[in-house]
Amino acid sequence: MYPSEFSYKRPKTLAEALSLIASDDGAVFMSGGMTLLPAMKHRLQEPSMLIDLRGIADLHGISVEGGVLTIGAATPHAEVASSDVVKSAIPALAALAGSIADPQVRNMGTIGGSIANNDPSADYPSAALGLGATIVTNARSIPADDFFTGMFSTALEPGEIVVKVAFPIPASAGYAKFRSQASRYAMAGSFVAKTGSGVRVAITGSGNDGVYRWSEAEAALTAALTETALDGITASPDDMMEDMHGDAAYRAALVTRMTRLAVANQGAAHIV
Amino acid sequence: MTTVTLTVNGQEVSRDIEDRTLLAQFLRDTLRLTGTHVGCDTTQCGACTVLLNGKPVKSCTVLAVSLDGAKVTTIEGLAANGQLHPMQERFRERHALQCGFCTPGMVMAAVGVVERNNGNVTEELVREQLEGNICRCTGYAGIVEAVMDVAEMYRDGKVSQNVPV
Ligand SMILES: Cc1cc2nc3c(=O)[nH]c(=O)nc-3n(C[C@H](O)[C@H](O)[C@H](O)COP(=O)(O)OP(=O)(O)OC[C@H]3O[C@@H](n4cnc5c(N)ncnc54)[C@H](O)[C@@H]3O)c2cc1C
Ligand code: FES
Ligand code: FES
Numbered sequence: 001m002y003p004s005e006f007s008y009k010r011p012k013t014l015a016e017a018l019s020l021i022a023s024d025d026g027a028v029f030m031s032g033g034m035t036l037l038p039a040m041k042h043r044l045q046e047p048s049m050l051i052d053l054r055g056i057a058d059l060h061g062i063s064v065e066g067g068v069l070t071i072g073a074a075t076p077h078a079e080v081a082s083s084d085v086v087k088s089a090i091p092a093l094a095a096l097a098g099s100i101a102d103p104q105v106r107n108m109g110t111i112g113g114s115i116a117n118n119d120p121s122a123d124y125p126s127a128a129l130g131l132g133a134t135i136v137t138n139a140r141s142i143p144a145d146d147f148f149t150g151m152f153s154t155a156l157e158p159g160e161i162v163v164k165v166a167f168p169i170p171a172s173a174g175y176a177k178f179r180s181q182a183s184r185y186a187m188a189g190s191f192v193a194k195t196g197s198g199v200r201v202a203i204t205g206s207g208n209d210g211v212y213r214w215s216e217a218e219a220a221l222t223a224a225l226t227e228t229a230l231d232g233i234t235a236s237p238d239d240m241m242e243d244m245h246g247d248a249a250y251r252a253a254l255v256t257r258m259t260r261l262a263v264a265n266q267g268a269a270h271i272v
Numbered sequence: 273m274t275t276v277t278l279t280v281n282g283q284e285v286s287r288d289i290e291d292r293t294l295l296a297q298f299l300r301d302t303l304r305l306t307g308t309h310v311g312c313d314t315t316q317c318g319a320c321t322v323l324l325n326g327k328p329v330k331s332c333t334v335l336a337v338s339l340d341g342a343k344v345t346t347i348e349g350l351a352a353n354g355q356l357h358p359m360q361e362r363f364r365e366r367h368a369l370q371c372g373f374c375t376p377g378m379v380m381a382a383v384g385v386v387e388r389n390n391g392n393v394t395e396e397l398v399r400e401q402l403e404g405n406i407c408r409c410t411g412y413a414g415i416v417e418a419v420m421d422v423a424e425m426y427r428d429g430k431v432s433q434n435v436p437v
Contacts, residue, residue: 001313038333050335107329
């Protein structure tokens with residue numbers, strides 16, 4: 001399957017990328033292409049210009065400074081998964097990255113592309129929201145709480161570029177997800193982090209509006225980060241996705257179960 | 273049209289291509305290297321897997337134009353000096369193929385598994401890391417055995433150059 005015709009550009013600087021995107025109404029950014037290219041092959045998207053962001057040095061690099069782990073937007077999932085810096089700072093984040101798709105896709109797909117796309121079943125949005133990350137763009141810094149604005153929708157303005165994602169290093173964090181047996185995307189994923197401002201619980205794969213925080217579980221787990229703290233607490237099926245993989249009640253049950261598993265697996269990712 | 277220059281199986285090639293040309297098409301149609309198969313064409317089956325700078329990727333979902341200066345290894349580039357690569361040899365021994373359609377991609381992904389883990393693999397890990405490759409014939413048992421064999425050879429130093437450069 002061929003995508004429609006387009007012209008390919010590979011800028012070396014943010015300034016160059018910004019002037020390219022301003023020069024053509026049909027231009028779009030590309031990183032790993034693992035979401036964009038399949039959509040283009042199906043002619044669901046027919047951009048006239050592809051601006052490949054991977055040649056821009058600002059979008060690369062992994063570092064820790066002042067209790068914050070920063071990952072460049074163009075970093076592929078495989079690099080995050082195998083990074084010693086990420087593994088020692090936030091092991092659950094490295095494990096989450098290593099659970100995305102398959103090795104081939106992980107060698108191409110990037111954290112910036114995943115976060116900008118905000119697929120309701122994607123993994124990274126739950127880590128960004130659960131850890132209270134800051135999404136740094138060419139123009140500003142956006143807290144994760146304001147960044148994810150609904151299914152496939154974010155606070156990014158047209159032509160705005162995710163440059164890096166800054167994750168405050170938590171006391172501990174864990175991730176658990178239940179995958180669809182066909183697509184391997186999350187049907188429910190729960191990222192539970194013990195942060196300076198209490199425990200945060202971010203749920204992916206289930207909500208009608210994409211990734212969200214489960215405040216009832218957060219309150220209980222802030223009191224005590226133990227599985228028993230969740231006894232008697234169950235996710236509500238209101239606003240859960242329903243599709244051929246499962247109805248709202250089933251998804252709610254999975255969210256409850258995955259959250260318990262994320263609590264039990266701090267420092268790791270538990271993949272079902 | 274854009275001129276792209278890259279190294280494929282150790283040889284530098286330079287071609288004028290449409291920007292939308294996918295790596296799988298570039299290999300099969302432009303270079304006539306038809307060992308790389310296209311199964312699903314939707315980034316799922318892994319039949320099109322090749323090594324890009326030593327790492328497995330699905331060539332049906334990579335733009336050739338983005339690969340200026342890159343190194344690509346296809347199934348045709350694995351055998352050296354008339355000798356099959358150990359992974360090809362073990363696939364044959366272990367009956368790890370039947371129709372053979374998934375095989376080129378499976379072998380390239382398998383080489384990646386051994387390389388990424390320096391040969392330190394378990395059966396569970398091999399199965400997990402071949403998740404991006406679908407085989408409709410074999411039931412995977414022979415494939416997993418072949419990868420375990422090569423991983424052991426790698427650990428024992430019997431495979432020096434797993435990924436050709
Ligand atoms: C077979 C398969 C299985 C998958 N399974 C999973 C899974 O289990 N879990 C999961 O989370 N994901 C999964 N994915 C998606 C994968 O993780 C993608 O890599 C990711 O969602 C998009 O990243 P990308 O770099 O490929 O982005 P691209 O496809 O290049 O871009 C995606 C979108 O983001 C925009 N964009 C890209 N980079 C930036 C940037 N820096 N700033 C602003 N906008 C930008 C693009 O314009 C485009 O709209 C899967 C993909 C495939 C093909
Ligand atoms: S043909 Fe590329 S993954 Fe199936
Ligand atoms: S041998 Fe036939 S699909 Fe694998």
